[in-house]
Amino acid sequence: MTTRDADPARTLLELLWRHELPPRKGGRGPRQTVSVDDVVTAAVGLADREGYDKVSIRAVAAELSLRPMSLYTYVPSKDALTVLMVDAVAAADTPIPADLPPRGRLAAVARQIRDEFLAHPWLFEVPAWRMVLGPGRMRRYERQLAAVDGIGLDDPGMDRVIAVLTQFATGNARTALAAARSVREQSDADWWEVYGPVLSEVMPAADYPLSARVGAVVGELYQAPGDPAGDFEYGLQRLIDAILPG
Incomplete structure (x- = not known):
């Protein structure tokens, strides 16, 4: 076993930045029939369809018609695969147009984060704190910084604005997903029919x-108990009012 193979942190970083590194030579084991990208794409698709708890080495291998043990030649563990999945989702972000006015750029940062969680609800089940940084997340951060650059903030202020917009968008997305699940389980009219007289x-x-x-x-x-989408737009504009100088 080489030092590279024995160092999980280095292995994970090399997987994350695999497209920026030269290919490894002389790998052992059977010839790979798919790519790491294929494995990550299959895992993200599975999580989107069935939820994060359904993602396992065995399940992802089945998605690719591979034997479970063979998947370990691509990723060392589910934890490593999860990091790759999160970074792949971030890498799919579209650039924020530089010609938007400051208000539009700040709104785009928040909307992009909210849309991502709505499209990939399993992200709420993944620990976000201190996740290993890959090219997708770093590129996103660079684009977010570019979106807030030039509006009169110092460097810590730029970082805090991104954090606040992200936290606001993430919280609203969680509420929106919970509301959507609730409506699927029981309509507002049915709820009031049951509980209205007692209330x-x-x-x-x-x-x-x-x-x-x-x-x-x-x-x-609203014709509903709440309006998460409307709350988001209202709150986002008030938040941007507070962020922008003057």
């Missing part, structure tokens, strides 16, 4: 006048 007894409008008034207005407006 009228235990929560008389006279005791909660503001809640009754505002709740009636927004219920008619």
Whole structure:
């Protein structure tokens, strides 16, 4: 076993940056019939369809018509595969147009993050803190920095703006996904049919006048218990108002 093979951190970094490194020579074992890219694409597709808990070395191998043990010649573990999956999703980001005004660029940063979580809900199950940085995530960070560059912030401020926009977008995406699941399980009309009469007894409008008034207005407006997409747009504009100087 070589030093490179014995160092998990180096192995993972070499997998992440595989397209920027020269190909390894003289590998042992059977000739590979697919690529690491194929393995990662299959894993992301599986997670998108069935959820992160369904992703395993055996399941991904089956997606590619490979024997489970042969998948270890591509990735050393599910944890390593997860890092590659997250970076592949980030690599799919489209550039933020440089000719957008500052408000548009800041909004694009947040919308891109929100859209990513809505498209890949399994990302919520993946620990994000201290994830190993690959080319996809680094390219995203560079583009996000370019989006906030020139609006009057110092370097720490630029980083904090990206973090705040990311956290806001991520939280809203989580709420939106939960709302969508709830509607699939039970419609708002069905929910009120079951619980409305009881709520009228235990929560008389006279005791909660503001809640009754505002709740009636927004219920008619949203035709749902809430409006995560509208909340996102409203909150994003208020957040950008606070970020932009002047």
